[in-house]
Amino acid sequence: MPGRSPKVVVHEVSVTFESHGRSATALDRISLQAGVGEFLCIVGPSGSGKSTLLRVLAGLVEPSGGQVRIEAEQPGTPLTAMVFQEHALLPWRTVRDNVTFGLENRGVARAEREARAREMLAMVGLTRCAQHYPHQLSGGMKQRVGIARALATDPEVLLMDEPLAALDAQTRTIMQEELLRIWAALGKTVIYVTHSLEEALLLGDRIVLLTARPGRVSQVYPVDLGRPRALEIRGSPAYGALLEKIWSQLREEVVRAMAEDRGGDA
Amino acid sequence: MTAPGRWVAEHWIAVGSPLVSLIAWEWASASGVLREAFFPRPSTMFVHLVQLSADGTLWAHTARSLVRIGWAFALAAVFGVGIGLAMGLWRRLRDGLDPVFAVIYPIPSVLFLPLVSFLVPPGEIALIVTTAVTSFFLVAFTTTHGVRQIDRLVVEAAVHYGARGPRLFASVLLPGALPFIFTGLRLGLGFALIVVVAVEIVSASTGLGALLWLSWQILKVEDMYATFFVIALLGAVLSYGLSALRAWLLPWVQDVAEP
Numbered sequence: 001m002p003g004r005s006p007k008v009v010v011h012e013v014s015v016t017f018e019s020h021g022r023s024a025t026a027l028d029r030i031s032l033q034a035g036v037g038e039f040l041c042i043v044g045p046s047g048s049g050k051s052t053l054l055r056v057l058a059g060l061v062e063p064s065g066g067q068v069r070i071e072a073e074q075p076g077t078p079l080t081a082m083v084f085q086e087h088a089l090l091p092w093r094t095v096r097d098n099v100t101f102g103l104e105n106r107g108v109a110r111a112e113r114e115a116r117a118r119e120m121l122a123m124v125g126l127t128r129c130a131q132h133y134p135h136q137l138s139g140g141m142k143q144r145v146g147i148a149r150a151l152a153t154d155p156e157v158l159l160m161d162e163p164l165a166a167l168d169a170q171t172r173t174i175m176q177e178e179l180l181r182i183w184a185a186l187g188k189t190v191i192y193v194t195h196s197l198e199e200a201l202l203l204g205d206r207i208v209l210l211t212a213r214p215g216r217v218s219q220v221y222p223v224d225l226g227r228p229r230a231l232e233i234r235g236s237p238a239y240g241a242l243l244e245k246i247w248s249q250l251r252e253e254v255v256r257a258m259a260e261d262r263g264g265d266a
Numbered sequence: 267m268t269a270p271g272r273w274v275a276e277h278w279i280a281v282g283s284p285l286v287s288l289i290a291w292e293w294a295s296a297s298g299v300l301r302e303a304f305f306p307r308p309s310t311m312f313v314h315l316v317q318l319s320a321d322g323t324l325w326a327h328t329a330r331s332l333v334r335i336g337w338a339f340a341l342a343a344v345f346g347v348g349i350g351l352a353m354g355l356w357r358r359l360r361d362g363l364d365p366v367f368a369v370i371y372p373i374p375s376v377l378f379l380p381l382v383s384f385l386v387p388p389g390e391i392a393l394i395v396t397t398a399v400t401s402f403f404l405v406a407f408t409t410t411h412g413v414r415q416i417d418r419l420v421v422e423a424a425v426h427y428g429a430r431g432p433r434l435f436a437s438v439l440l441p442g443a444l445p446f447i448f449t450g451l452r453l454g455l456g457f458a459l460i461v462v463v464a465v466e467i468v469s470a471s472t473g474l475g476a477l478l479w480l481s482w483q484i485l486k487v488e489d490m491y492a493t494f495f496v497i498a499l500l501g502a503v504l505s506y507g508l509s510a511l512r513a514w515l516l517p518w519v520q521d522v523a524e525p
Contacts, residue, residue: 081426088417090441095435105428153427
């Protein structure tokens with residue numbers, strides 16, 4: 001994170017879940033930082049607590065140890081806004097009312113809410129769907145609404161939990177380019193969880209690789225592939241080399257996690 | 267295809283099957299396959315239906331039953347939705363009430379009439395309360411389930427975006443349960459009609475149940491069938507009415523996801 005002041009500082013954060021009298025450590029003394037305006041990607045095998053880490057940042061899960069600090073620059077806006085994997089829109093609200101939901105709960109006046117919703121819907125290309133209900137939209141459009149809902153609250157940090165995982169390959173590719181465009185336009189700090197290395201390499205400034213059960217930081221890789229980035233980057237030798245390097249490490253983690261699963265402690 | 271043409275193409279079975287049944291019945295009674303004394307022709311019944319409604323008897327009885335159904339349904343809806351929501355939200359209340367409801371619910375509704383008559387003034391009020399009992403359980407059950415089946419991720423997202431307490435209830439828990447509440451209301455309304463007829467047969471001199479029973483006792487079979495017909499029609503109208511109301515009030519419910 002050269003040359004950037006820290007926006008998010010995660011210090012020695014641990015999360016332990018209790019269930020049926022047994023405790024399981026999801027996150028084990030995780031420390032990481034994200035700089036102002038950075039696009040930080042978090043990858044790791046399933047069971048590495050990627051989503052749990054985001055939920056800690058979102059304030060939805062209380063850590064058992066350690067601290068999270070998020071630098072607030074502008075008063076009156078939320079620290080974080082999350083884009084959920086399964087979009088998690090409210091089915092009984094129209095697209096517009098989903099986008100204004102966070103503002104409504106913060107007591108923002110109607111006129112301002114609606115102006116903000118128009119702006120955000122224009123940004124994600126859904127102006128004409130403002131009065132639709134979520135069930136009338138495709139998967140990609142729902143996720144655009146999820147992104148507009150998060151951005152409408154103007155958060156300090158945008159959290160994204162595998163937002164494109166449920167989409168088909170073509171839609172995912174289009175959405176990745178859209179995300180890069182929006183991020184470049186707004187300059188938000190983004191913490192982005194994904195299981196796809198290719199996606200992390202296309203989007204991220206740095207990639208944090210987590211280990212599985214418990215989740216620890218294995219490695220942090222800077223993605224020195226320049227900006228702006230587009231899909232063509234996948235043909236470059238630097239991309240291939242970095243992908244190879246991270247994958248060999250991730251592969252080890254995945255194999256280890258699978259061996260533990262077979263070991264029968266679960 | 268023209269609009270009416272499409273309507274016929276989609277609905278011909280729904281319209282055709284009762285028509286064919288009526289024609290078959292007409293033929294069976296006329297030809298002596300069915301004894302006309304017990305199974306009069308639909309055309310004769312229709313004449314009696316017109317006569318009964320012309321002299322006002324039918325309307326008076328129907329009105330009596332409708333008022334009772336209305337009160338019973340209102341009671342069941344208010345208490346059923348209220349207690350159902352509370353049970354959906356608070357686990358301890360659910361744990362406490364579930365076994366009690368499980369024991370009371372299967373008891374045939376009419377059997378509550380003597381019990382209810384000890385608790386409230388016998389007569390009209392006892393009749394209405396008895397009618398409400400089964401509907402109340404149906405509405406309470408479906409409402410509880412409606413709250414419980416709301417996607418946890420949607421609730422989590424709403425909390426993340428700042429909805430707490432009453433706001434969370436009004437913007438997520440209540441609308442999320444509404445499709446199920448409507449299903450419960452529809453079932454409850456249907457049961458209110460069934461039970462009110464039963465209760466009127468047992469202990470009333472007015473209402474469709476009483477008219478039905480009286481017609482049977484004095485062997486005015488055509489009037490009995492005419493009353494049958496009105497009860498059936500009433501059931502269909504009330505059920506479709508609530509369905510239409512739901513579609514109008516909850517446009518966001520996908521038609522494929524009918525609970």
